[in-house]
Amino acid sequence: MRGALGGSGVLLRRLREVMAALISPQERLDRLVVLIAGNLVAEVCSVYVLREDGSLELYATEGLNREAVHLTTMRAGEGLVGLIAREAEPLALSDAQNHPAFSYRPETGEEVYRSFLGVPILRGGAVMGVLVIQNRASRLYSDEEIESLQTTAMIMAEMIAAGGLKSLARPGASIGLDRPIHGVGVSLADGVGLGHAVLHEPRVAITNLIAENPAAEVKRLEDAIAQMRASIDELIERGDVAHIGEHRDVLETFRMFAHDQGWLRRMREVVLTGLTAEAAVERVQSDTRAKMLRQTDPYLRERLHDLDDLANRLLRTLVGKANGVAREEMPENAILIARSMGPAALLDYDRSHLRGLVLEEGGPTSHIAIVARALGIPAVGEIVNATALIQSGDAVIVDGQAGEVQIRPQPDVENAYKDKARLRARKQEQYRKLKSQPAVTR
Template sequence: MLSTLRRIVQEVGAARDLQTALDVIVRSVSVAMCSDVCSVYLYNEDTNRYTLMASEGLNRQAVGRVTLGRSEGLVGQVGLREEPINLEDAASHPKFRYLKETGEERYRSFLGAPIIHHRRLLGVLVIQQTKQRRFDESEESFLVTMSAQLAGVIAHAEATGSLHFPTSAHERPRQSRFIGVAGAPGIAIGTAVVLAPPADINAVPEKDTDDIELELTLFRQALVSVREMMSATAEKLSGQIPAEEQALFDVYLRMLDDNALGAEIEALIRKGQWAQGALKAVILEHVRHFEMMDDPYLRERATDVRDLGRRVLAALQQQQQDDVAWPDNAIVISEELTPSVLGEVPREKLAGLVSVQGSGNSHVAILARAMGAPTVMGAVDLPWDRMANRELIVDGNLGRVYVSPAPELINQYRSLIDEELAFVEGLESLKDEPCITPDHYRLPLWVNTGLMTDAIRSLDHGAEGVGLYRTEVPFMIRERFPSEKEQEDIYREQLKSFAPRPVTIRTLDIGGDKSLGYFPIKEENPFLGWRGIRVTLDHPEIFLVQIRAMLKASEGLDNLRIMLPMISGVPEVEEALYLIHRAYHEVLSEGVNIQLPPVGVMIEVPAAVYQVREFARRVDFLSIGSNDLTQYILAVDRNNPRVADLYQPYHPAVLHALHKVVTDAHLEGKPVSICGEMAGDPSAAVLLMAMGFDVLSMNATNLPRVKWALRNIPLTDAKVLLDEVLEMDNPRVIRSAMELALRRRGLDKVLGGRSEIN
């Protein structure tokens, strides 16, 4: 049954539309289970009725015509009970309803399983036999498994508007909602633009074209390019590889002929598919056929076909990369958002972001917050590759994406956007005001930056300094390591923009969820592997160039602070300090007139929490990276949407660790800041202030909210709240208690629209 299930799933996945998928299901399940009938009834919430949408065994004329009420017949009972019904003699059941049009009077046994997606009933999958018998447990389990597979297919079809009941073929696509994880706060309404990773045949989005001749031309040009490249490679390797290997190039070239794959792809383009989508459909269909063959040699040819498709796709993408049509309110959707993807988007066109993978605490989500773009991460059920040009609402506050939203919902969200804009504009008056509590406690608010555009936004929001400048961002958007001079120019621009305010520049922090295409780090568990200071100490040539660039950039400004990431022990601190002093003396010897800047360490791993006093005796300041510290204390991968609910910054263990770090740092007379996302959460910021943090550093978007909240809460009240929550043992209760405390003080606006729209 397992191999049969795998084969059916492959066939369904290759289906080009919902009706084809349904036909595959009923035909394949009927054969696999040796049943006389297999049918799919889909439920229409608008009419509260089931429609027979596909059947193998019942009268074909009944498909699309026969309907049943919500509680009518055995199908209705399966849906009401939301569990399988297995009957030896269906006609004897009191709820049996005979439908003459179907011709089902000769079938005695009945097994029906509900099709449910995220607790929502989508339909019922049924098998029937003429023989009077009860289906066994393995058959029942198989049908339940198939209904679960079918649920995702139907939900995706509904989301893309390709699910149409016979009576509603011309209706507006039904509104669909997908649950993800809140990535960056705010609400965006706009048009979807799908971005796919390079040369990934599986990730090509579906898209129609109005210019068939252009797509044909692009495809033919891509074929010419690939043929020339392969011919050149074959000629270059001639005499160096065996003749049978050399013959593979000839096979590839013949597959590209107009009478082979090329003809099939062109035929799909002429039907209105864009070139990349037609290529994907043909290549994957051939791959599937090869993979299902019994002969091992022929199965291996699936790899050849996929490789050929990848080469042609790369050529097509090279031609079409500049042809993306950017609507005014573009909502970028990708299977996995990356910093390089963000770099492709014209900032003036960007309204919001949606990623199928990742969580609200991933690095790209942090960048999205810095950009002020409403973002939803981890929308795992969203059929992202079929979303091109669809109207969307992105709710970054609640982590929701609405596809084809109803006009009423759009109006509700527009009202929320208007309220939020009015509130933010009202906070602009605080730009030049210090963050001072009603009982006169002064707390500096700094910003986290990574892009040059962050500097302008940060200063506009009244930032008093930079608590974290992410140097990995300039590294990520290049195709090689930036030179010392290039880095010096980048850092100089940041330091100059904020002078005389302090700028804390973190040394290169790659690994984990931050990778460089030209310096790949492949590990089974990257977050516990080679990352942060571990990489740069193993490559002192990278570290020294970066430190020299920072020091030279600070000449005449004297506002540089250097920060070391991912420190887990004293030896790392001492080795890094040695290299910093070495670079400092090298720069002095070149005639650069600078002072040795303050050096600090980041507290991001549990080991560092217990060595704060030892670190403090060796460095000038400490800074907590609460994102990683929370991840490591709770053993929760912050990029994994499956465990996103377990990532709780308000967890008692996290709060006690933060409190300990501040206490120990102050015992050694050293200041301590926090530059993780907690600092930008107004309710968390109240607790951080009460703990005694000397600086809070956050993304520029949240700074006005935090300032407004802290200017309206006395330090004495904040300390009372801290004492109360440190006695609590449930992170959700702690968060609720803090939000309630803000609401009682009339500060609910800073919570960023957490109330749900119904």
């Protein structure tokens, strides 16, 4: 790497040592910026952290005036740092002061530095701050240096997300870990739901790939498939799932996929090559996913969610993990958060506790949307980075009518939605009473 001392490997090893040291959060940050500046041959390294109010605060620096730490702030979009946070993209400049977004802050003493490289501190696509290096001389930062700074920013993101800097926040200037977020997506199922987030995590990490006894693995695979099919039959035939409606066709199609002999044959063939049953399921599903992602037909792409759900169910059966969340682990008012879901996945959860559904993917005609509507669960799809922005236990409001999601809402917003939910409940009760009345011709 041009301009770096020892390369990114040396830097990462030293960063890990600092992260593991028993020192105060401020001392840890101070050591980190010194290490980064030294490794990238920069005269300045600074860390700006996103606050709850959306502004960015200087939390540590090597090279700028230390008195500016916790004093200098940038509004969202203000200056080069604010621009990086807003765009969530790196910015490398050989003459920073001539950039139209440059904002001079006399307390920092940065006017003597011409070159500027800044990268967003990202976690799950969400901006948590900005990491910057600067030099006095005009300098073109290389792609390797940009990549190295981005890698370092990932470590910073984990430290911020873990709450390691909360103690440094001044009163009224909390770090934006828990700031309210208003997400706009598409309506999947009408209704208003208020509750706390439960993350839907169907994926299973496979650690054992090589089979010692292929014949035994085939038997494990066949037993797991039989068990999975029985559990799907039980889910679909439960009394709380209506037996008539569009959702029923969706669920029956899902059950048909579970009984597909071609799927079982392909997995059995892979096991006989020497892989474990789990590895075979993953291999066949990866191949299927790659083929279906190349399809432009929305019907075929929708089948991918069904097949993903089946593969995940089979993997969980093989490793002995239950689908969904145990009743005792679900909050009384649960809002389910997922990247995507198959049509039967909602049936794994206790409907008496489920108040809403938020998805990163899925449109109004998706199978999961059809099932959510049939079950009367408010749902919103296409909420970008939902699984990264929402933590387990976060307060979440789902407005299925407007296609909006409120994450960690302010009390006034929450109260307004409570009123909206109560009004809706009263209207629904009135409709139910009218439904039982005989028709009258006037």
